Amino acid sequence: MLRQLDCRINAHARPLINRDFCHLSRSTEAREAISAMLPRRLNEELLYARAVSAMQLAQPIKSAFKVGAAALIRDAANHRYIISGYNTEYVNNDSTHAEESLTSKLRPGDRLELVTVVGQNGEPLTPCGNCRELLSSWATDRAEVLVTKREEQTVWQPLHVLLPKALPNTHNLADLPHQQQELLLAAKAIMAGAYIPYSGEAKGAAIMTANGLLIVGSPREDAAYHNIHALEAVLVQSEVLRERDIKEICLVGSGEYGLPYMPCGRCLQKVYEAAQICGRERSLVVLLMNPRNHLVWQTTIDQLLPLPFGPKDLGIDVGRFLV
Incomplete structure (x- = not known):
């Protein structure tokens, strides 16, 4: 198993993964020891072993799918150390992902360098969109994540590649087909009056279904900062209407430098779920527009x-929910 990883912990690495070391790994001496002793290859092997160890502590009371994660951290003093985390699920169907558990242990000045996530079969898992966003908030510019590509090849991938922050080509709204213009302008219109007392950042979203129905949504914030994003709102609205055959989806918001606003990983994960329901996980059209200058990015989910995690990875066929 995992021939590409070759995760056989050799005699030099084994003493570093025992229980005593796990408890000592935050000490200055232990961090310096890791930094001085372990080359990249041993760090990779140690991360895998720590992720597998953490996975044994997982408490997935709903899905029964255990996940463990481990990360190599560089702290403010330029020392390295390793932390780990595991997933926990709750009776209300909420959950804490392994990556969320892991990042809760970070301190000011800490930055992620390498991240490994494994499932209960020992195979590396690519983080979901939500966790990619979370990891990006703590990552160095050169942070990497162990991922499994579609051809089952396990490789290290730059984190920024898994969650692009910009697209190469922009279009003008006036140059798009009429139906797409209508979709984007509807999303822009719903921005007015959105309930955003905390961020003040208005956004609007819209969906065009395969039968030509246009659905809109806007964000709703709350004082606990468990906000509903615009894309989440429009997906919920389409669910209420049982309109799951989505042809195009758009988000309108102001990004940096006059560019469109890029959706966060959490929203992209939900869009990908919707795309799998209607069989468009590779072709669902996504339009992004800046409401001030009407610059548009046109792309697909x-x-x-890239390298998404979805229901098919859990062996679940959600196509039966297409109504």
Whole structure:
């Protein structure tokens, strides 16, 4: 198993993964020891072993799918150390992902360098969109994640490649087909009056279904900062209407430098789920527009969320929910 990883912990690495070391790994001496002793290859092997160890502590009371994660951290003093985490699920169907558990242990000045996530069969898992966003918030510019590509090849991938922050080509709204213009302008219109008392960042989203129905949604914030994003709102609205055959989806918001606003990983994960329901996990059209200058990015969900994690990875066929 995992021939590409060759995760056989050799005699030099074994003493570093025992229980005593796990408890000592935050000490200055232990961090310096890792930095001085372990080359990249041994760090990779140690990360895999720590992720597998963490996975044994997982508590997935709903899905029964255990996940463990481990990360190599560089702290503010330029020392390295390793932390790990595991997934936990709750009776209300919420959950804490392994990556969320892991990042809760970070301290000011800490930065992620390498991240490994494994499932209960020992195979590396590519983080979901939500966790990619979370990891990006703590990552160095050169951070990498162990991923499994579609051809089952396990490789290290730059984190920024898994969650693009910009697209190469822009279009003008006036140059798009009429139906796409209508979709984007509807999303822009719903921005007015959105309930955003905390961020003040208005956004609007819209969906065009295969039968030509246009659905809109806007964000809703709350004081606990468990906000509903615009794309989430429009997907919920389409669910209420049982309109799951989505042809195109758009988000309108102001990004940096006059560019369109790029959806966060959490929203992209939900869009990808919707795309799998209607069988468009590679072809669902996503339009992004800046409301001030009407610059537009046109792309597809597989470009915004490469190497995605979805229901098919859990062996679940959600196509039966297409109504």
